[in-house]
Amino acid sequence: MKGFQWALAVVGLIMGLLLAFQFKITGEVQMAEPLQKTQKLSAEVEELKGERDAVQSRIENLRAKLEEITVDPRAARLKQELDRAMIAAGLTDVKGSGVEVTLKDSNINLAPGDNPNLYVLHDEDILRVLNELKAAGAETISINGQRLLATTEVRCIGPAILINKNKRLTPPYVISAIGNPDTLDSSLKMKGGVTETLQFWGIQVAVEKKPEVIVPAFTGGIRFEYGHAVTSEGRGNLE
16 A cells, blocks of 8 residues: 555656646746747848948948039039030920010901901011020020920910910910010010010010019920930041
8 A cells, every 4th residue: 555655645746747848848948939020130130220320321431422523623613514504405494584565466456357367466477576586695595384395396276376286375475585675675675676566566565574484394295206415436537
């Protein structure tokens, strides 16, 4: 009997030790998982810090290069040339002194037999005004807010005009031109000039000198399908 009791005691002791060992192992495993996650997150944080420091270093290098460029007198000259090129190409808004010309159809009551076409604005009338402004030194011009380029056309489409391929404009036509206001005004109002001719047919012409005229940038697409820039080699071949 005593032997049996001793055997039970030994078995109980062994079972207790096994349970205690299993509980210890399970606890260590459960504690190890958060620790591993923490270590992984810590490593990721350190990696991100390294990337941040690298980006910050690159930003500082780029800022230093930018400061070197901005203090270089050549940069100022290049910017001036770029600005002039953008203005000439019509790709930027321009402001300056100039004139504003407003054109409206005739308000004369026609007599029987009069030709009504003589008393309304046509594309050729607009072109005469534009050519006069250009000859007087206008640097940039717009019609009803549409910038004129070297390739801009002006042609009649019924009671309206079409410019820049798809811009349909109707009277009144407001032509904004940047240039010497006195010169532009005088060229339009000279005796026997375009204004006097249009007014003979009752066309309403108003020319106003302005201290500041704003000509907006061209908003359409610019594409050259047949023309290409001539390189230095090309110029040599032409000579």
